[in-house]
Amino acid sequence: MARTLPTPAEAxxxxxxxxxxxxxxxxxxxxxxxxxxxxxxxxxxxxxxxxLKAHWSEIxxxxxxxxxxxxxxxxxxxGGGASLEIRVDGPAATIVQHQAGDILARVNLFLGGTAVxxxxxxxxxxxxxxxxxxxxxxxxxxxxxxxxxxALAESLAAVPDGALKDALxxxxxxxxRGERT
Numbered sequence: 155m156a157r158t159l160p161t162p163a164e165a166x167x168x169x170x171x172x173x174x175x176x177x178x179x180x181x182x183x184x185x186x187x188x189x190x191x192x193x194x195x196x197x198x199x200x201x202x203x204x205x206l207k208a209h210w211s212e213i214x215x216x217x218x219x220x221x222x223x224x225x226x227x228x229x230x231x232x233g234g235g236a237s238l239e240i241r242v243d244g245p246a247a248t249i250v251q252h253q254a255g256d257i258l259a260r261v262n263l264f265l266g267g268t269a270v271x272x273x274x275x276x277x278x279x280x281x282x283x284x285x286x287x288x289x290x291x292x293x294x295x296x297x298x299x300x301x302x303x304x305a306l307a308e309s310l311a312a313v314p315d316g317a318l319k320d321a322l323x324x325x326x327x328x329x330x331r332g333e334r335t
Contacts, residue, residue, distance in 0.1 A: 168210075205265075206261065207223065207224055210223060210224060213260050213264050217258070221243045222241065223280050225239040227270070229289065233317060236269055237271070238261060238272070240274065241278050241281075242275055243277075244277055247275055250265055254273045254275075298327055303327075306323065306326045310322055
């Protein structure tokens, strides 16, 4: 038995009477699905050393940030305050040790409450030292003008000729080249 196709009018009637499946919704945004879990983890474990690294120069100041970097934040199993390990560039360790109380206060202000109780100072090379160190100011090159050269020669006239006078002349020229007008 051959089946005939419906006419356009019948096809329109059939389609209006048929129930279609609703269109699928897209999956929820990952941030919305994870936000509640991340909030509980943040409340339980805190921001950690990564949060400190991102804002380290704001926390301790630009001068200390050039010489230090936070390495890890260790929370004891028994509870209580954490221990913050800071890597310090060599000779600055004594300065950091003397400012440990201020650093702890600033870190606790950032993390909230008394999150960190101890500061552990480790001497070693910084990982981000090249990025944080300021580039040295380039010294202006070129000869001095005649007036400055003559003034330098007059000021060194009493010094006997020799290695000392040559060194003082070079030093004077470098100082006079670096003067800002």
